[in-house]
Amino acid sequence: MNISKRMLQIGESPIRKFNKYALEAQKKGKKIYRLNIGQPDVETPQCFMDAIKHFQSKVIAYSESGGEVDLQEAIASYFKGYGMDYAKDDIMVTTGGSEALSMVFTSVLDPGDNVVVAEPFYTNYNTFITAACGTVSPITTKAEDGYAYADRELIEKAINDRTRAIVCTNPGNPTGRVLTPEDIRLICEVARDNDLWVIADEVYREFVFDGNDITSFGMFPEFADRVIIVDSISKRFSACGARVGCLVSKNADIMECAMKIAQGRLSCATLDQVGAAAMYRMDPSYYDGMKAEYESRRDAVYHELSQIPGIVCSRPGGSFYIMAKLPVDNVEDFLMFLLTEFDDNGETVMFSPAEGFYATPGLGRDEIRIAYVLNSDDMRRGAELIRLGLEKYNSR
Amino acid sequence: MNISKRMLQIGESPIRKFNKYALEAQKKGKKIYRLNIGQPDVETPQCFMDAIKHFQSKVIAYSESGGEVDLQEAIASYFKGYGMDYAKDDIMVTTGGSEALSMVFTSVLDPGDNVVVAEPFYTNYNTFITAACGTVSPITTKAEDGYAYADRELIEKAINDRTRAIVCTNPGNPTGRVLTPEDIRLICEVARDNDLWVIADEVYREFVFDGNDITSFGMFPEFADRVIIVDSISKRFSACGARVGCLVSKNADIMECAMKIAQGRLSCATLDQVGAAAMYRMDPSYYDGMKAEYESRRDAVYHELSQIPGIVCSRPGGSFYIMAKLPVDNVEDFLMFLLTEFDDNGETVMFSPAEGFYATPGLGRDEIRIAYVLNSDDMRRGAELIRLGLEKYNSR
Numbered sequence: 001m002n003i004s005k006r007m008l009q010i011g012e013s014p015i016r017k018f019n020k021y022a023l024e025a026q027k028k029g030k031k032i033y034r035l036n037i038g039q040p041d042v043e044t045p046q047c048f049m050d051a052i053k054h055f056q057s058k059v060i061a062y063s064e065s066g067g068e069v070d071l072q073e074a075i076a077s078y079f080k081g082y083g084m085d086y087a088k089d090d091i092m093v094t095t096g097g098s099e100a101l102s103m104v105f106t107s108v109l110d111p112g113d114n115v116v117v118a119e120p121f122y123t124n125y126n127t128f129i130t131a132a133c134g135t136v137s138p139i140t141t142k143a144e145d146g147y148a149y150a151d152r153e154l155i156e157k158a159i160n161d162r163t164r165a166i167v168c169t170n171p172g173n174p175t176g177r178v179l180t181p182e183d184i185r186l187i188c189e190v191a192r193d194n195d196l197w198v199i200a201d202e203v204y205r206e207f208v209f210d211g212n213d214i215t216s217f218g219m220f221p222e223f224a225d226r227v228i229i230v231d232s233i234s235k236r237f238s239a240c241g242a243r244v245g246c247l248v249s250k251n252a253d254i255m256e257c258a259m260k261i262a263q264g265r266l267s268c269a270t271l272d273q274v275g276a277a278a279m280y281r282m283d284p285s286y287y288d289g290m291k292a293e294y295e296s297r298r299d300a301v302y303h304e305l306s307q308i309p310g311i312v313c314s315r316p317g318g319s320f321y322i323m324a325k326l327p328v329d330n331v332e333d334f335l336m337f338l339l340t341e342f343d344d345n346g347e348t349v350m351f352s353p354a355e356g357f358y359a360t361p362g363l364g365r366d367e368i369r370i371a372y373v374l375n376s377d378d379m380r381r382g383a384e385l386i387r388l389g390l391e392k393y394n395s396r
Numbered sequence: 397m398n399i400s401k402r403m404l405q406i407g408e409s410p411i412r413k414f415n416k417y418a419l420e421a422q423k424k425g426k427k428i429y430r431l432n433i434g435q436p437d438v439e440t441p442q443c444f445m446d447a448i449k450h451f452q453s454k455v456i457a458y459s460e461s462g463g464e465v466d467l468q469e470a471i472a473s474y475f476k477g478y479g480m481d482y483a484k485d486d487i488m489v490t491t492g493g494s495e496a497l498s499m500v501f502t503s504v505l506d507p508g509d510n511v512v513v514a515e516p517f518y519t520n521y522n523t524f525i526t527a528a529c530g531t532v533s534p535i536t537t538k539a540e541d542g543y544a545y546a547d548r549e550l551i552e553k554a555i556n557d558r559t560r561a562i563v564c565t566n567p568g569n570p571t572g573r574v575l576t577p578e579d580i581r582l583i584c585e586v587a588r589d590n591d592l593w594v595i596a597d598e599v600y601r602e603f604v605f606d607g608n609d610i611t612s613f614g615m616f617p618e619f620a621d622r623v624i625i626v627d628s629i630s631k632r633f634s635a636c637g638a639r640v641g642c643l644v645s646k647n648a649d650i651m652e653c654a655m656k657i658a659q660g661r662l663s664c665a666t667l668d669q670v671g672a673a674a675m676y677r678m679d680p681s682y683y684d685g686m687k688a689e690y691e692s693r694r695d696a697v698y699h700e701l702s703q704i705p706g707i708v709c710s711r712p713g714g715s716f717y718i719m720a721k722l723p724v725d726n727v728e729d730f731l732m733f734l735l736t737e738f739d740d741n742g743e744t745v746m747f748s749p750a751e752g753f754y755a756t757p758g759l760g761r762d763e764i765r766i767a768y769v770l771n772s773d774d775m776r777r778g779a780e781l782i783r784l785g786l787e788k789y790n791s792r
Contacts, residue, residue: 001593001622002560004506004528007653043454052667053449058439060637095491095639098661106527110400111507127660131502132400133529164398197397226397241456241666243491257403263412264523265494269665270637271448 006130013356021339022350032339033349033374033382038173040320040373042238042290051278052271060270065262067093067246068273074280075231075246081284084218090250092258095268097203097232097245101128104228104247107257108164108197109134115199116158117167118149120174120323120357120364122201125167137163138359143325143367146314147175150183155190165197166190168217171204174357174369175323176298176316178208181215188223197254198223203232203245204319206287209295212317224250235320236287237279243269244276294320300376304383308390323354325367326390331355332365338389349385402526409752417735418746428735429745429770429778434569436716436769438634438686447674448667456666461658463489463642464669470676471627471642477680480614486646488654491664493599493628493641497524500624500643503653504560504593505530511595512554513563514545516570516719516753516760518597521563533559534755539721539763542710543571546579551586561593562586564613567600570753570765571719572694572712574604577611584619593650594619599628599641600715602683605691608713620646631716632683633675639665640672690716696772700779704786719750721763722786727751728761734785745781 022032066072072088079086094100101124109115111133117125119138129136139158141147149155155166166187170179179187191198200217208214217227232245247258301322302315310327328334332353342348354367372379418428462468468484475482490496497520505511507529513521515534525532535554537543545551551562562583566575575583587594596613604610613623628641643654697718698711706723724730728749738744750763768775 001591001647001649002504002506002509003649003653004503004509006506007503007656010656013656013659039455039457041455044456048456049451055445059435059437060440060444060635061435062636095495095665096662099491102661107400107403108398110398110402111529113398113400124660124662127656131528131657131660133507195397239456240458241663243663243665251397253397253399257399260403260406260409260523261527263409264520264527265498266492266520267637267639269491269639269668271667272665 006133010127010130018335018339018350021336025339025348029346030343031347033347033378033385035370035372035374035382036350036352038235038320038371038373039240040235040238041375042293044239045237045279045282045286047278047282048237048239048242048275052275055271055274062267063270063273065267066259067091067268068270068277071273071277071280074277078280079218082214082216082219084216086218086248086250090248090255092247092255092262093268093273094245094247096234096243097201097230098124100230100245100247101125101201102131103258103261104199104230104254105129105132105134106261107254113162113164114160115165115167116155116163118147119359120147120354120367121167122169122173123356126359136359140360140363143312143323147172147177147323150179150186152186152190155187156194159194159196163194163196165199167199167201169201170217171207171318173204173319174321174352174354176319176321178212178317179215184215184217185220188217188220188227191226192223196226198227199230200227201230203230203235205231206236206291207294207320208318209291209298210317218248226251228254233276233279239276239279242272242276244272294372297372297376297379298322301370301372301379301383304380305386308387320372322370322372323367324370328366328390328393330365331368334389334393337393342389342392344385344388347381347385349382349389351386402529406523406526414731414735414746417732421735421744425742426739427743429743429774429781431766431768431770431778432746432748434631434716434767434769435636436631436634437771438689440635441633441675441678441682443674443678444633444635444638444671448671451667451670458663459666459669461663462655463487463664464666464673467669467673467676470673474676475614478610478612478615480612482614482644482646486644486651488643488651488658489664489669490641490643492630492639493597493626494520496626496641496643497521497597498527499654499657500595500626500650501525501528501530502657503650509558509560510556511561511563512551512559514543515755516543516750516763518565518569519752532755536756536759539708539719543568543573543719546575546582548582548586551583552590555590555592559590559592561595563595563597565597566613567603567714569600569715570717570748570750572715572717574608574713575611580611580613581616584613584616584623587622588619592622594623595626596623597626599626599631601627602632602687603690603716604714605687605694606713614644622647624650629672629675635672635675638668638672640668690768693768693772693775694718697766697768697775697779700776701782704783716768718766718768719763720766724762724786724789726761727764730785730789733789738785738788740781740784743777743781745778745785747782
């Protein structure tokens with residue numbers, strides 16, 4: 001029986017492979033600082049469960065395919081708080097940002113088309129783009145440049161006649177890079193000049209540090225017709241398991257196409273939308289507390305990482321990830337060492353090897369991504385364990 | 397900017413068009429018996445909300461990509477109740493049966509491939525198959541034959557060298573047709589002889605009436621390697637808005653491919669899975685009560701429809717739909733008449749025009765689908781309104 005050729009191209013997730021060894025290490029009593037996943041330890045706001053507990057209907061019925069109206073309105077009002085004017089029908093609620101990405105790529109890609117993305121990029125883009133019969137045309141960026149990519153020549157080098165969109169994750173995952181208003185304007189101009197969509201994945205919108213302002217691709221009315229925003233409550237409200245996201249655009253064609261897919265899959269989960277609406281209506285001061293917490297985590301892990309001889313690592317301006325180039329040839333081999341051979345007082349550490357974040361074969365083998373989803377003390381200890389592990393690994 | 401050609405092929409949902417007129421009629425004070433949608437009025441079992449209310453974790457975290465282990469085990473144990481032996485890893489939890497369908501078509505179809513489906517079929521298959529770059533190769537069935545299709549010659553006529561799977565909805569939506577064990581064996585044999593997958597959409601598994609036994613495609617061990625079951629809690633537990641379904645197969649290749657997609661989208665909603673597990677653990681006598689209720693609804697609506705002169709309609713053996721051929725040229729025109737011109741004591745009725753359930757152009761224009769999701773009195777009244785409407789419509 002046939003398995004589709006495009007899906008066969010996707011290799012097994014490295015996370016899965018290393019998870020097996022991590023579980024074995026845990027069985028042997030090792031404590032592992034898991035800096036590899038984007039699952040924060042921050043509590044989900046209580047109003048999420050409260051709203052769900054107060055849900056009254058006797059039948060858990062389908063919601064509207066485009067989303068519960070109350071949630072759409074709450075999201076519209078949230079955007080208004082940043083000066084962005086999106087109507088209810090510009091906002092389609094999705095099952096996490098993941099479904100929004102899947103809908104967008106299915107809507108804009110014909111078989112053989114590609115999208116331009118700066119590498120390293122969020123590795124699951126590969127899955128969504130491949131499933132939609134497209135490919136990635138990467139803009140290669142470097143650790144030494146802080147993974148900058150808002151450069152016309154660099155971007156246009158990646159564009160060809162089958163390119164349909166530029167995808168930007170801002171703030172960046174895995175790089176933590178935050179685009180300036182000038183960066184965003186330039187990217188949109190390049191998109192306009194090449195008749196491309198701009199797919200702006202802004203699930204880390206509030207995670208911008210050092211007193212910098214939040215800039216969204218939705219803040220540029222002159223490009224509104226080509227901008228598609230992908231959003232999610234997962235990180236903003238530490239509610240990854242609620243699976244509530246949205247797709248936002250003022251372009252009626254893309255919204256109509258996404259609506260066909262949305263109607264095909266009927267609706268998103270009703271209760272989770274009820275909970276999400278309550279969180280979107282919280283006082284915006286909630287974000288200040290959250291941001292301060294992540295900023296101090298970033299400072300903790302960055303400070304500790306900087307102590308490692310030979311590391312290449314810039315202080316990220318946003319999201320909750322930090323990329324680092326390590327003084328080893330192969331970080332997967334080093335991670336295996338950490339999980340199977342190393343410990344310091346019974347403790348070790350886990351990170352994401354970065355090769356999967358690159359489309360260009362061979363890149364990223366000496367880079368890692370760390371998610372600062374644990375408290376500052378744990379982050380410091382995690383970075384210390386990387387340093388101690390490297391010492392042992394390189395002196396074998 | 398590009399909108400994908402395959403998505404442009406999908407027309408606007410007719411439901412959307414008629415909904416507008418239905419809302420206008422309601423504004424004018426008309427009561428509408430909505431027999432057009434698969435949203436039952438039956439209460440969701442209380443244990444769903446109870447389990448969610450008792451969920452203790454402070455963080456609503458991602459669940460495992462394949463599903464919460466507790467839910468996978470509850471589903472395995474449910475299948476065991478029917479004598480089917482599925483292990484935890486043969487069961488992947490999905491966001492409704494919808495996501496399971498989407499995963500399966502993405503996994504088995506390359507651009508230009510097709511799947512064989514008996515028409516009329518669940519119209520959203522079109523969306524999933526088209527999004528996966530495939531097409532439908534229909535087996536045309538007829539109202540006069542009760543929509544039978546388990547016939548080797550009939551099925552093989554639809555198979556060509558780009559066919560990858562036979563899709564069976566059993567019990568049938570929209571036909572209500574229930575396959576016998578002999579039917580299922582024949583379909584699997586045809587699939588085996590042509591090296592095809594069998595995709596068995598069994599979301600109405602318990603909705604089998606007249607004292608007949610439930611037969612699942614999962615009950616034939618000799619075909620287990622090519623059978624993929626799509627399932628959902630939506631209908632079984634009247635929990636459409638929970639969006640919990642699953643994909644079940646003993647074929648490791650399809651499960652591995654589906655897992656790539658599952659890991660890409662991270663996880664299903666955590667709370668809904670907690671509630672679903674509780675429902676799967678209810679005493680199986682729950683199904684008896686539900687089945688009796690739907691059987692009496694079927695009898696009520698079928699009896700009333702039979703009174704309509706010129707109707708072609710068989711008593712369906714399962715699911716909660718009934719197809720009927722009406723003595724009109726165009727049921728969409730008739731539906732528009734019912735919503736905009738007709739009423740009986742301020743009441744009218746809405747059904748699904750069947751053209752969208754056919755892949756062959758021009759078929760189904762004189763057929764409708766009725767969902768018996770309301771209580772027996774309302775179903776009788778709904779059918780009566782169709783009869784009264786037809787009298788007025790045909791005597792204009």
